Amino acid sequence: MSLAHLLVRQARHDPGRAAILHGDALHATYGQWAARSAGLALRLRQAGLAPGDRVILFMRNHPRYLELMWAAWWAGLVIVPVNAKLHPSEVEWIIGNAGARWAFVTADVAPAPLAGLAHQIDVDSPQASEWLAPHPRPFDVDVAERAPDDVAWLFYTSGTTGRPKGVMITQRNLMTMGMGYFVDVDAVAPGDAIAYAAPMSHGAGIYAIPHVMAGARHVVPASGGVDPAELFALGARVGPLSMFAAPTIVNRLVDHAENGGLAEADAARAFKTIVYGGAPMYVADMQRALRVMGPRFVQIYGQGETPMTGTVLPRQALSDTGHPRFLERLASVGRAQTPVWIRVGDEQGRELPAGEVGEVLVKGDSVMAGYWQNEAATAAAIRDGWLFTGDLGFLDEDGFLTLKDRSKDLIISGGSNIYPREVEEALLNAPGVAEVAVVGAPDPEWGEIVVAFVVPEPDHPARPEALDQHCLGCIARFKRPKRYVFVERLPKNNYGKVVKTTLRAQLDDSSAPA
Structure with missing residues (x-):
């Protein structure tokens, strides 16, 4: 097969049957x-x-x-x-x-x-x-x-x-991903339409597999990329689109809808399902997306080593605002997809209790065969059939996984673990903050200190003193940034992920603005 x-x-x-469209042609x-x-x-x-x-x-x-x-x-x-x-x-x-x-x-x-x-x-x-x-x-x-x-x-x-x-x-990995899509992510009917706005060299491209299985249409925007106005118009013409999008793309779509005065009905005409993943989606951003565009979002968590298959936060969970742990679930990446097992383990891979932070491990038919011509890296990544993802997180009693950070991004300051994402979530709710990324910087006294790179809102600039007070109101004192660096933009790769190695390199430059 x-x-x-x-x-x-x-x-x-x-x-x-219509199969591939270029724009609406x-x-x-x-x-x-x-x-x-x-x-x-x-x-x-x-x-x-x-x-x-x-x-x-x-x-x-x-x-x-x-x-x-x-x-x-x-x-x-x-x-x-x-x-x-x-x-x-x-x-x-x-x-x-x-x-x-x-x-x-x-x-x-x-x-x-x-x-x-x-x-x-x-x-x-x-x-x-x-x-x-x-x-x-x-x-x-x-x-x-x-x-x-x-x-x-x-x-x-x-x-x-x-x-x-x-x-x-x-072949098995991709077949598993394709069939799991129908069970966990979204139903696909013949004639549905998937749009390729995110790069086809990555997850968006292999999402073609379940849509070929279902006999759906495959739509490549005429621009070949992400133009929110084009995608809204294209969806209205060819039928509501499904697509994979990094959080940065989701935010651009929401900005377009909100700034253009589009109603939820306009979003429904343009989009059936937007699957997001690949980078952190902050709670405040998803709350705004749901408010502006309605319940057409599904979150997935996976890696290149277990493509598009790890956990799923389905639209039902994203819409269940009455659940007593709704906000906690909104901050999670959902529960294990059907084809895999998810475990949070210690350094040896031993399973940790619910609520305890450790490395996220994945096992199942979606996990890669290994790294090409690199046996040492394969042996380090796959042990006893478990993929050691390098991501840190915890499972709650219901099996929902909340990611903290990549293990390499963990900040240890004065012997205490600080997860950058927690600090970023706090700062994104502060007035005057458009975007933020938090990294650790070497410090002779503390080992590391927390540094926040902040993109300020253009007409409401943030001040360090105000950000400090905001952090003290929502996170522990030792977690707040010791330094703020204000920048026009954050360095991102082609998939919308902030490149924190670039930010750490900037900290070595004494000319970086403080």
């Missing part, structure tokens, strides 16, 4: 999609590629991304999805590490040849159209047989603390 069989199944059943029916993917799969085989070979996708979001993904799986190949914002030298390192000789690119992200490749094809070129020419009898092209534990998706981590690691995601 291969992921390619999902497309074959839908194309046999209803070849004329039809790009391919399911039959056309299968014919193009089968044609490319056959030509790649004829060019010498064999099952298990790696193919790079270094592209902006593009309707051909989906055709390339399923062509690679049809041929038994391994997809190496690459962040479109990486520097060419970073991409070339991935090419060499993965041993990839072929790449499909868009010219805006790869205007020059990348070293190490035998073939680099611009997906907007006439050459690409020849490679993707539809096969007249696509079902005569055999789908390469793949075992459940064969690698399908070689995903490279962000590499913020060194060279990225290649996460080996198998």
Whole structure:
């Protein structure tokens, strides 16, 4: 069984059903999609590629991304999805590490040849159209047989603390994620529409799998990215959209609705379900999102090592405002998804009681096979079948997981543990604060001190004295920041996560404003 069989199944059943849209224009029916993917799969085989070979996708979001993904799986190949914002030298390192000789690119992200490749094809070129020419009898092209534990998706981590690691995601991992989506995240009907606004090189791209399973439509915005006005208008035209979004994207959608005076009914016409995750979603932000756009949100927690599959906070929990622990649940990432076990453990992985903070461990058929050509890292990350995520959190008596921080972000000041997210939650409710990120800085007396990087509201600037008083009213004295650094913006990666390594580096610069 291969992921390619999902497309074959839908194309046999209803070849004329709309499948891929570019904006609101039809790009391919399911039959056309299968014919193009089968044609490319056959030509790649004829060019010498064999099952298990790696193919790079270094592209902006593009309707051909989906055709390339399923062509690679049809041929038994391994997809190496690459962040479109990486520097060419970073991409070339991935090419060499993965041993990839072929790449499909868009010219805006790869205007020059990348070293190490035998073939680099611009997906907007006439050459690409020849490679993707539809096969007249696509079902005569055999789908390469793949075992459940064969690698399908070689995903490279962000590499913020060194060279990225290649996460080996198998056919079984992705099938598990796809089927779990229907049970835990959202129901999908034939003809529903998923929009790819977040990068298709990450979680948004593999969410195509459950939507192919259901025979849904796949919508790539004409802009290829996140334009709130475009997404609201597109949803109103093609039907309410489902999509995956980092919290920063959710906030931009809410800003657009709120500042544009849009009602909840406008949000309902544009969006069916917005699945959010990938970075902290603060309670105040989700409360505003629910107030402005209504109950169309679902939170998931996972990692590249257990893609999109860890915990889920469903829309029912997000809407249950009468529950006595509603705010605590809103601050959580929900309960374990059906295909996995979640445990909070100590350094040896031994299970901790409810309420006690430890490392979050995940076990199940979604967990990666390991890191590509890195046995030491694999052995450190997976022990006795449990994935040690590096995230710190606790489970309550009902099994809801609340994350505190990454273990590397924990601040130990005067022997006491301080979780940056708790301080950030407090500061975000202070007048004059638009955004905030908290890190630890070395200190000879305390070991570390708490430093808050604050983006002030433009017309209501915050002052350190006022922020101090605010913190003293809602968190313990020892947790409050010892220093405030006011900045115009926070450094973020392509997925909306604040890059705290950059903030820590700024603290070494004596010219940083205080």
